[in-house]
Amino acid sequence: MQRQIADCERLAESRRWVVADRYVDDDISAWSGRRRPEFERLLLDVRSGAIRGVLVYHLDRLTRGDLRELESFVALCEELGVELGCVTGEVDLATSAGRLTARMLGSLARYESDHKSERIRRKHLEIAESGRPSGGGSRPYGYEDDKVTVRPAEAAVVAECAKRLLAGEPVRSIAQDLNERGVPTSTGGQWSPQSLRRMLASARISGHREHRGEIVGPAEWPGIISTEDGAKIRALLANPERRTNKAARRYLLGGLLVCGHCGEKLVARPRTGGKRRYACARGVGFSGCGKTYINADEVEHFVTLAVLHRVDSRDLQRTMERRRETAPDAERWWKEAEAANEQLEELAAEYGRREITIGEWKAARKEVESRLSTARKQLAKLTHGGLLDSYVGHSDRLRADWDNLDLSQQHALVAAVLDSVRVGPARRGYNRFDESRLEPVWRP
Numbered sequence: 001m002q003r004q005i006a007d008c009e010r011l012a013e014s015r016r017w018v019v020a021d022r023y024v025d026d027d028i029s030a031w032s033g034r035r036r037p038e039f040e041r042l043l044l045d046v047r048s049g050a051i052r053g054v055l056v057y058h059l060d061r062l063t064r065g066d067l068r069e070l071e072s073f074v075a076l077c078e079e080l081g082v083e084l085g086c087v088t089g090e091v092d093l094a095t096s097a098g099r100l101t102a103r104m105l106g107s108l109a110r111y112e113s114d115h116k117s118e119r120i121r122r123k124h125l126e127i128a129e130s131g132r133p134s135g136g137g138s139r140p141y142g143y144e145d146d147k148v149t150v151r152p153a154e155a156a157v158v159a160e161c162a163k164r165l166l167a168g169e170p171v172r173s174i175a176q177d178l179n180e181r182g183v184p185t186s187t188g189g190q191w192s193p194q195s196l197r198r199m200l201a202s203a204r205i206s207g208h209r210e211h212r213g214e215i216v217g218p219a220e221w222p223g224i225i226s227t228e229d230g231a232k233i234r235a236l237l238a239n240p241e242r243r244t245n246k247a248a249r250r251y252l253l254g255g256l257l258v259c260g261h262c263g264e265k266l267v268a269r270p271r272t273g274g275k276r277r278y279a280c281a282r283g284v285g286f287s288g289c290g291k292t293y294i295n296a297d298e299v300e301h302f303v304t305l306a307v308l309h310r311v312d313s314r315d316l317q318r319t320m321e322r323r324r325e326t327a328p329d330a331e332r333w334w335k336e337a338e339a340a341n342e343q344l345e346e347l348a349a350e351y352g353r354r355e356i357t358i359g360e361w362k363a364a365r366k367e368v369e370s371r372l373s374t375a376r377k378q379l380a381k382l383t384h385g386g387l388l389d390s391y392v393g394h395s396d397r398l399r400a401d402w403d404n405l406d407l408s409q410q411h412a413l414v415a416a417v418l419d420s421v422r423v424g425p426a427r428r429g430y431n432r433f434d435e436s437r438l439e440p441v442w443r444p
């Protein structure tokens with residue numbers, strides 16, 4: 001930078017210009033689209049007439065590859081009669097030939113910058129597509145340091161966890177179990193639900209290479225679980241509802257309680273002081289009667305016990321059998337999700353081979369991704385049903401697992417057996433929890 005300033009000053013001296021000021025924006029802001037305070041100050045000084053000429057070291061110092069910026073800067077200087085000079089190349093921006101040269105230089109600079117980042121992106125994509133492991137990072141669980149050779153003891157753990165997850169067990173409870181058994185992570189630490197989720201959702205364990213969160217092809221290393229199971233797990237864990245509902249749904253019975261007085265659904269309405277409560281809300285945006293309130297902890301506890309009891313009933317077992325027979329949908333949605341995933345892989349490969357442009361790639365991807373997300377949503381619904389499926393007739397197991405399920409899973413289980421609960425009026429002067437107010441409507 002010092003040398004460039006010195007060069008500019010020499011040029012000014014040879015032109016017998018008096019140097020009024022120096023404008024230096026730091027290099028990092030180049031191409032990144034960040035603001036350039038010094039360039040903006042230069043513009044102000046040109047506009048105000050404080051300076052009569054501008055010398056730059058190189059045109060890309062001035063324009064940062066943005067041709068529109070160059071055009072408008074040149075136009076401004078022309079209009080105000082401000083002279084321009086350039087240390088390298090000495091482009092005379094006062095002539096049309098000079099301006100043409102400037103534009104070409106500007107567009108060349110932009111091309112080089114785009115090209116460089118594209119080259120880096122392509123390099124990573126190529127490595128990914130060839131199936132080689134990426135450099136850096138710690139040893140992947142289930143594999144040796146070379147990231148290719150399977151480590152049998154850990155591979156068994158991977159397979160076990162995948163199986164349990166697909167059977168409906170929450171990630172958190174699996175992680176807890178591993179820690180209790182003293183099974184460490186690849187770095188010797190304890191499993192967190194996040195680290196276990198990351199491991200299980202990785203394309204690696206099914207022998208696939210991932211790039212920017214998407215599978216780009218088969219990997220150099222062998223898979224530990226099948227491609228099919230890998231796709232199921234990824235669909236299961238990638239479903240954003242699963243992640244976000246936990247925070248949003250602190251009320252287990254949201255949408256399930258109905259006011260016995262007016263028939264509206266009760267909504268979460270904590271008391272001032274924070275005690276959780278459901279209420280038939282009245283006022284702006286609500287159409288309830290405002291007469292029914294019920295303590296959340298008590299009603300949730302009671303309904304949960306009723307649901308656990310219901311899980312063992314013959315009625316529910318018959319219902320589930322009927323549903324299984326009439327809903328072969330899961331297969332269809334797995335296939336849809338798989339087909340979409342394959343198509344995404346194929347598109348990435350075509351782009352990699354330069355058979356399609358990046359624009360075509362993006363356009364095609366959008367369509368496929370929307371189909372994938374539909375399939376995932378359907379699968380999530382079915383998976384909740386599947387969760388119930390594994391507990392029907394085993395309320396003891398459900399009871400043991402209940403606290404380890406997250407709220408969205410608990411809600412799904414409750415909603416799978418319970419249509420709604422009518423909440424009748426509170427008895428006057430009766431302070432204890434009054435279960436006679438509750439009238440469950442079980443799903444047929």
Ligand SMILES: [Zn+2]
Nearest residue numbers: 259262280289
């Ligand atoms: Zn009401």
